[in-house]
Amino acid sequence: MKQRPKTLGCGLILMTAFLVLQGCSSLSYYSQSIGGHLQLMGQRRPIVAVLQDPETPDSLKQQLAAIKQIRDFASDSLALPDNDSYRSYADLERDAVVWSVVAAPQFSMQPKQWCYLVIGCASYRGYFSRQSADLYADELRAQGLDVAVEPVPAYSTLGWFDDPLPSTIVGWSSPRIAGLIFHELAHQQLYVKDDSAFNEAFAGFVEEVGVVKWLEDQDAQRLEQWQRSQQREQQFIGLLLETRKQLQVLFDQAWTPDQMQQRKATLYQSLRERYESLKKTWEGYSGFDGWFDRDLNNAHLVSIATYEQWKPALKQLLIEADGQLPAFYQACRSLGLLSEEERRKRLIVLMAL
Incomplete structure (x- = not known):
C-alpha cells in the first residue's frame, strides 16, 4: 500500500x-x-x-x-x-x-x-x-x-x-x-x-x-434477514438493468429525436409499473419507493450498471481462490495490471464459467 x-x-x-x-x-x-x-x-x-x-x-x-x-x-x-x-x-x-x-x-x-x-x-x-x-x-x-x-x-x-x-x-x-x-x-x-x-x-x-x-x-436470524433484503435488492437491480438494456436497444435505432423521446418515456413508465408489480411479492416492503420519487432519466441507470457489471466474474474468481480473500485480492490485482481491453476479455471469460 x-x-x-x-x-x-x-x-x-x-x-x-x-x-x-x-x-x-x-x-x-x-x-x-x-x-x-x-x-x-x-x-x-x-x-x-x-x-x-x-x-x-x-x-x-x-x-x-x-x-x-x-x-x-x-x-x-x-x-x-x-x-x-x-x-x-x-x-x-x-x-x-x-x-x-x-x-x-x-x-x-x-x-x-x-x-x-x-x-x-x-x-x-x-x-x-x-x-x-x-x-x-x-x-x-x-x-x-x-x-x-x-x-x-x-x-x-x-x-x-x-x-x-x-x-x-x-x-x-x-x-x-x-x-x-x-x-x-x-x-x-x-x-x-x-x-x-x-x-x-x-x-x-x-x-x-x-x-x-x-x-x-x-x-x-440476522443473516437470514439480510439475505432476504439482498434478494429484494437484486430483483430491483435486475429491473433497472433490464430497462437499461431496452433503452440501449432503442438508442441504437434510427428514430427521430421526438420518436426517440416518446419511446424512452414509455420504457421508463414501464419500469415504474413493473416495480409496482414486483413490490406486491415483497410482503409490504417498500424500501425502494424513494428511488422512483423523481423524474427518472439515463443518468440514474448508468450508475447502476457501473456497480453491477462485473460481480459475476469476481464471484468466479473467488471460487478459483478457494474462497480465500488474500488470494482473491491478489488475483484481482493481477487483473488490474492488464490493459483495459485484456482485463475486459478476462472478465468476460470468467463470467462464462
Missing part, C-alpha cells in the same frame, strides 16, 4: 491526496473540494475518545462500539487495510458527506467521464455542497444531458488520509454500516486507474462477501 501522509501540513501532499478523491477541472471546483475535505477532517475525533466522553449519548456510544467491532473485523477477518480509516468519527450537520453528479446523453447509456489526476477518469463529479452540485447539474442539463445528483454518505481517499466515519450513517442498521465500511476499505485495497466499472464491482463484491462473513459471526 502506498505511503500515506501523516499530517495536513503540506500543501503539495494535500493537493495530490485530494485529487485522488475527486480531481478538479477548475479553480472553483478545486477550492470547494479542498475546503470541504479539510472541514471534514477537522471534525473527526477518535471513536475511542467519543466512547469515553461522558457527554456522548448512550445510543451513540452503543452504535459506535458496534462499529468499532465491525472495523476490527474488516482487518482481522477480511484482510482489508489495517489503518486508522473509519476509526474516527465526524459529527456533521447534513444528510450526506458529498453529492455526486452523474450525467449521460439523452439517447445513450454511456456516462459522461471526468478525468482527474492520479485516479484517471471516472463517471461522476463530487461536491461538498448540495447547492454547488445542483448548480453544476443545471449547467449540464443546459447542454442537453440527462443528469442525476445523488447523496453520498461516505467516501474513500484510497488510503491517502485516515477517512473518518461520518454521522450521516450512524442511524443505519449494523449490516448496512458494515457493508459501507467494507466497501470503502476495498477501494483502499485495490483501485485501477480509469476503470470505474471494475473498481465499483470489486468494492461491491467485497462488501457483499464481507457482510455475509460478519453476520455468520453474529447470529443466523
